[in-house]
Amino acid sequence: MGLKVGVLGAGISGIGAALLAKSRGHEVWVSDGMEIKAERKTILEQHKIPFEEKGHQLERLVACDIIIKSPGIANTSEILQALTDAGKEIIGEIEWAYRNADGKIIGITGSNGKTTTTGLCHHFLQAAGMDAAKVGNVGEGFCHFLAEHNAAWYVCELSSFQLEDVETFRPRIGILLNITPDHLDRYEYSLDKYADAKMRMMRNMTEEDTLIYNAMDPVTVAKVIGAESEERLWSIRETDLIGDDKVYVKDDLVLDLSTSRLMGRHNQVNVIAAARAALLAGCPAESLQSSLESFVNESHRMELVGEHEGVRYINDSKATNVDAVYYALGAMKTPVIWIVGGQDKGNDYGPIMDLVKNKVKAIICLGLDNKKLIDAFSTEVYFLSETTTMREAVRRAASHASFGDTVLLSPACASFDLFRDYKDRGDQFKNEVNALSHV
Numbered sequence: 001m002g003l004k005v006g007v008l009g010a011g012i013s014g015i016g017a018a019l020l021a022k023s024r025g026h027e028v029w030v031s032d033g034m035e036i037k038a039e040r041k042t043i044l045e046q047h048k049i050p051f052e053e054k055g056h057q058l059e060r061l062v063a064c065d066i067i068i069k070s071p072g073i074a075n076t077s078e079i080l081q082a083l084t085d086a087g088k089e090i091i092g093e094i095e096w097a098y099r100n101a102d103g104k105i106i107g108i109t110g111s112n113g114k115t116t117t118t119g120l121c122h123h124f125l126q127a128a129g130m131d132a133a134k135v136g137n138v139g140e141g142f143c144h145f146l147a148e149h150n151a152a153w154y155v156c157e158l159s160s161f162q163l164e165d166v167e168t169f170r171p172r173i174g175i176l177l178n179i180t181p182d183h184l185d186r187y188e189y190s191l192d193k194y195a196d197a198k199m200r201m202m203r204n205m206t207e208e209d210t211l212i213y214n215a216m217d218p219v220t221v222a223k224v225i226g227a228e229s230e231e232r233l234w235s236i237r238e239t240d241l242i243g244d245d246k247v248y249v250k251d252d253l254v255l256d257l258s259t260s261r262l263m264g265r266h267n268q269v270n271v272i273a274a275a276r277a278a279l280l281a282g283c284p285a286e287s288l289q290s291s292l293e294s295f296v297n298e299s300h301r302m303e304l305v306g307e308h309e310g311v312r313y314i315n316d317s318k319a320t321n322v323d324a325v326y327y328a329l330g331a332m333k334t335p336v337i338w339i340v341g342g343q344d345k346g347n348d349y350g351p352i353m354d355l356v357k358n359k360v361k362a363i364i365c366l367g368l369d370n371k372k373l374i375d376a377f378s379t380e381v382y383f384l385s386e387t388t389t390m391r392e393a394v395r396r397a398a399s400h401a402s403f404g405d406t407v408l409l410s411p412a413c414a415s416f417d418l419f420r421d422y423k424d425r426g427d428q429f430k431n432e433v434n435a436l437s438h439v
Contacts, residue, residue: 002026006061006088008079009070010036010044010051013093013162016144017068018049020100023147029064031056033079062086068096071161092165094158097135097142099168103151106277107169107201109158110177110214112324114138115298116262117175117270118157124278125153127291132281137162138298153281160197170204173280174211174231175273179219180323181346189346195223205231210280212236212273234276241268249275253285260292263302264331300426302328305433310403313394313433316410317426322347328410329355335405336360337397339429341367342413349376349412356380362400366393368417388418390425394432395439407433 005021007014010032021028030044030051044051052060056079061067067083067090074080083090098105108118115138125132133149135142136156145151156171179195202211207230214220215235224233240248245258247268255271257263262271275288297303300317307313316328320342329336329352338360349356353376356363362383365373370386378384383400387393397407409429411422419425 003065004063005029006031006064006067007070008032008056008061008067009073010040010053011070011072012141013143014068014070015040015043016141016147017070017093017096018044019047019147020096020143021068022047022049024100029060031061058082058086062088064088066091068093069165071159071165075164090165091167092162093141093143094136094156094162095166095169097146098166098170100146101142101150101154103131103133103154104173104281105169105171106153106155106173106175106281107158107171108136108156108175108177108273108277109160109163109198109201110175110220111180111321112319112327113177113266113270114157114159115318116267116301117177117274118155119298120262120270120292120295121175121274121277122155123295124274124283124288124291125155125281127294128278128283128287130281130283158201160194163200164197166200166203168204169201170206170209171201172209173277174202174205174209175277176201176211176213176220176224177269177273178214178217178323179223180217181321181348191219195219199223199227202227202229202231205229207232210234212276214269214273216269236269236272240272241265247272247275249288250279250285253288255289255292257292260295261297261304262292262295264327266327266331267302300422302331303426305430308398308433308436311398311401312406313429314406314408314410315426315429315433316408317415317422317429319410319412320414320422321345322349322352322412325410325412326352326355328408329359332359332406332408335402337362337364337401337405337407339364339366339393339397339407339409340412341365341370341373342411342415342419342425343367343417344369344372344413347372347412349373353380361405362397364393364397366390366411366418367413390428391432391435394429394436398436 122134131152133151138157209231303315305313365386415425
């Protein structure tokens with residue numbers, strides 16, 4: 001007998017949850033406090049899923065057997081508090097997907113590197129001919145995929161927002177890359193509460209499951225060691241990083257990043273994690289090196305845009321926190337003109353100060369409020385200026401770059417002061433770099 005399923009939020013995850021519920025024969029009601037985008041209304045109408053927008057009918061939601069909430073809706077919201085008070089079971093999209101999935105899951109979380117590791121792990125499996133899907137916080141939503149397909153393995157990127165609402169979710173293989181300050185406004189500016197959300201990924205893992213974790217990250221280590229969990233542990237340590245471009249995976253298996261599109265110490269960690277997970281899932285070791293070399297990462301993550309007059313331009317627009325910039329600057333082997341700025345997340349620039357002193361010769365601040373950046377770095381570089389347009393930022397960076405330098409867009413901040421999102425910011429950067437040849 002079908003359930004009455006209420007879906008809160010008609011974003012990507014909400015639409016996916018509704019479609020999955022409909023495909024399983026449940027009665028579905030979608031409720032969004034804002035206006036629903038036209039293309040999403042069309043999807044709901046095509047599947048005969050009733051909905052409301054610009055408000056919530058509490059009585060109709062209370063009449064549902066279960067509520068599936070979108071990850072963007074905070075648990076402290078008024079509507080969720082009312083539903084909690086009414087005794088409703090409230091879960092997230094990932095939990096709903098898990099309850100409807102037959103395959104095994106590789107769950108991947110962390111403050112930085114999730115998307116690269118997810119994409120690479122999926123590529124390892126698929127290139128070896130294994131039945132694997134890339135789902136979660138990247139690619140196709142988990143629920144949306146399950147509404148029409150199945151797979152033997154689901155490689156699932158997991159954000160802290162998504163993990164807040166899991167209950168029975170259990171990955172057979174978990175990857176915990178790092179825990180550094182991010183989204184702290186959601187967690188009362190507490191790193192510990194943010195870390196606890198990440199740790200929910202392994203709350204149901206057993207001795208049959210394996211957690212691969214970064215033992216070089218102190219917060220991650222403290223949380224893993226302090227957790228009352230039963231999974232097997234496989235740590236990534238300093239000794240697993242061989243020079244600048246090789247990594248130890250297992251036994252006599254060493255992978256060489258120098259022939260891949262991935263660069264930097266952070267990507268060495270990502271490669272180890274993805275390769276070990278792939279091996280645990282049954283991927284043959286002999287296929288990993290060639291798969292690494294054929295892997296193309298998602299855009300806006302240490303993406304080489306091109307070279308102009310001997311200067312390389314790298315788009316790292318997805319670097320929306322200081323830790324991501326730490327890895328980006330650490331990967332640079334030439335002098336850097338750094339484009340940075342945007343909507344500050346409570347950044348502490350202390351951890352990257354030495355890198356800036358040693359590698360950055362000029363800073364272009366791209367944001368509406370750059371005071372914090374100016375206070376932190378104005379005495380550390382020979383040139384620092386402000387702008388509010390990408391065109392001016394790229395042209396100013398080009399004017400200060402010499403042959404052999406690198407212009408790096410790695411903002412350390414959210415994009416919403418000047419851009420729609422990090423993709424818009426990165427796309428504008430690429431467009432302006434490509435336009436330099438016509439200037």
